[in-house]
Amino acid sequence: MTKSTPESSDYDVIVVGAFQYPAGDASANRMLSLAQLASDGKRKALVVNDRPALRSDINEGIGSYGGIDYICVGARDGGRLLRLVNRWTRAARLRDVVRAATANSKQRVVITLPSGLFNVGAYLMLNRGLACIVVVDVVERHDPEQFGHGRLDPAFLRHRWTSWLASRLADGCIVISTELQRRFASECATIRIPAVVNLNEFPNPSPSDGHGPLTLLYSGNPATKDQLGSLIDAVISIQETGDHPIELRLAGPDAPALTANADVGAVRVSRFGTAIKPLGRLTRSELRDELREADFSVLFRPDRGYARAGFPTKVPESLAAGTPIFGNLSSDLSMYLVDGRNAIICASNPETGEVDKSELQRQLTELLRADAEELFRMRLAARASAVHLSVSVWSPAFVYWVESL
Numbered sequence: 001m002t003k004s005t006p007e008s009s010d011y012d013v014i015v016v017g018a019f020q021y022p023a024g025d026a027s028a029n030r031m032l033s034l035a036q037l038a039s040d041g042k043r044k045a046l047v048v049n050d051r052p053a054l055r056s057d058i059n060e061g062i063g064s065y066g067g068i069d070y071i072c073v074g075a076r077d078g079g080r081l082l083r084l085v086n087r088w089t090r091a092a093r094l095r096d097v098v099r100a101a102t103a104n105s106k107q108r109v110v111i112t113l114p115s116g117l118f119n120v121g122a123y124l125m126l127n128r129g130l131a132c133i134v135v136v137d138v139v140e141r142h143d144p145e146q147f148g149h150g151r152l153d154p155a156f157l158r159h160r161w162t163s164w165l166a167s168r169l170a171d172g173c174i175v176i177s178t179e180l181q182r183r184f185a186s187e188c189a190t191i192r193i194p195a196v197v198n199l200n201e202f203p204n205p206s207p208s209d210g211h212g213p214l215t216l217l218y219s220g221n222p223a224t225k226d227q228l229g230s231l232i233d234a235v236i237s238i239q240e241t242g243d244h245p246i247e248l249r250l251a252g253p254d255a256p257a258l259t260a261n262a263d264v265g266a267v268r269v270s271r272f273g274t275a276i277k278p279l280g281r282l283t284r285s286e287l288r289d290e291l292r293e294a295d296f297s298v299l300f301r302p303d304r305g306y307a308r309a310g311f312p313t314k315v316p317e318s319l320a321a322g323t324p325i326f327g328n329l330s331s332d333l334s335m336y337l338v339d340g341r342n343a344i345i346c347a348s349n350p351e352t353g354e355v356d357k358s359e360l361q362r363q364l365t366e367l368l369r370a371d372a373e374e375l376f377r378m379r380l381a382a383r384a385s386a387v388h389l390s391v392s393v394w395s396p397a398f399v400y401w402v403e404s405l
Contacts, residue, residue, distance in 0.1 A: 009103040013038040013045040013402070014111045016094055018074060021049040022065035023284035026313040027114065030139060033196050034112055034174070035068040036391045037398040043107065048097050050074040050090055066198060073097055091122040099130060110402050112137050112174065115162050123169055133405050136166035138184065139176040141309035172405050176311045177331050191401040194332060197316035198391045202288065205322025205379040207372065208295075213245030214368055216326060217294035219287055219314055220252050225307070227300040227354060229263040232276060234360035239275035244368040246275055248298070251290055254280040291321035295375055296344065296367075299327035303353030307331060319386035322379040326363075328355050336389060342382040
């Protein structure tokens with residue numbers, strides 16, 4: 001575990017979270033990108049993560065990842081009582097770290113918190129106690145259907161409560177989509193920052209030899225957001241004809257998780273064959289390698305509230321790797337994806353809001369006829385369009401907004 005106070009003390013942007021940092025999940029990527037956006041030379045950012053470090057070589061002091069300093073201060077998970085104590089003491093723990101990290105800052109300190117960690121205690125300690133500007137990052141709006149007990153589920157109530165509280169109490173809100181901007185803009189100072197990527201972390205795409213199977217890559221956790229069932233059916237149908245080689249690689253869920261998933265299930269898993277390969281959880285480096293090797297990155301989400309409010313991290317990362325998207329449009333994706341250029345867009349069924357197997361099979365059959373030159377042209381277009389979701393493009397607007405607070 002790292003030390004609870006940083007050695008340097010001149011930071012003026014503190015990005016706070018409690019995720020798998022660094023190189024962990026999408027939430028960890030969001031923390032890193034916000035810190036990179038704020039680090040333009042005028043301000044110096046530090047990531048403070050209230051969980052143990054993932055990297056074993058960071059034993060004390062400050063680590064560095066993606067050009068950003070970070071410190072992990074959280075205790076390891078234990079029983080329910082320990083988790084409760086960690087949650088109760090989080091605000092005080094963060095206050096102490098922020099005080100040490102900003103002692104020599106010459107500007108008023110800005111702190112960003114994910115909406116799930118925002119509460120009255122944290123605001124009072126950081127804003128009133130340390131005179132910091134407290135900003136909340138809102139990246140999702142859950143639907144009741146995503147929870148076991150619907151609107152009465154404690155997790156759903158907590159989610160809606162923290163979002164409402166942030167819009168009334170925080171000094172500003174960062175939102176990830178135009179849907180959330182519409183909901184928050186009338187309540188507080190708001191800026192829309194989609195999922196963004198540092199292009200320097202991805203090499204330019206290279207052409208394939210054109211002799212392998214058409215390779216699709218899904219990355220993520222399909223448990224509550226993404227659709228996989230119809231795509232798996234379409235790939236299996238093509239595989240069973242034996243006419244064209246195709247491969248769907250699944251990064252994140254392993255076979256047991258897919259078996260337990262309501263959208264996939266045991267029957268589909270039993271029919272995977274050689275065309276569908278569960279890869280399990282990958283490191284960030286391994287995932288980038290998979291992205292570079294894939295012909296398309298898969299993303300299918302239904303036309304529901306949570307999909308309209310979010311913005312998939314995998315989109316900018318896929319484009320940056322030169323991997324076009326194979327999927328449907330949700331959230332603000334129509335602002336960045338163009339069918340036939342950097343993506344193959346499948347039409348959703350207007351009645352269900354989902355993509356039917358027949359549509360997926362039709363689109364895949366067309367793709368299987370594409371030659372290597374055409375696929376490489378889409379790779380180049382994907383990489384070129386990634387600039388619109390890059391840190392360098394969004395940083396000036398974010399820094400200006402931070403200064404305006």
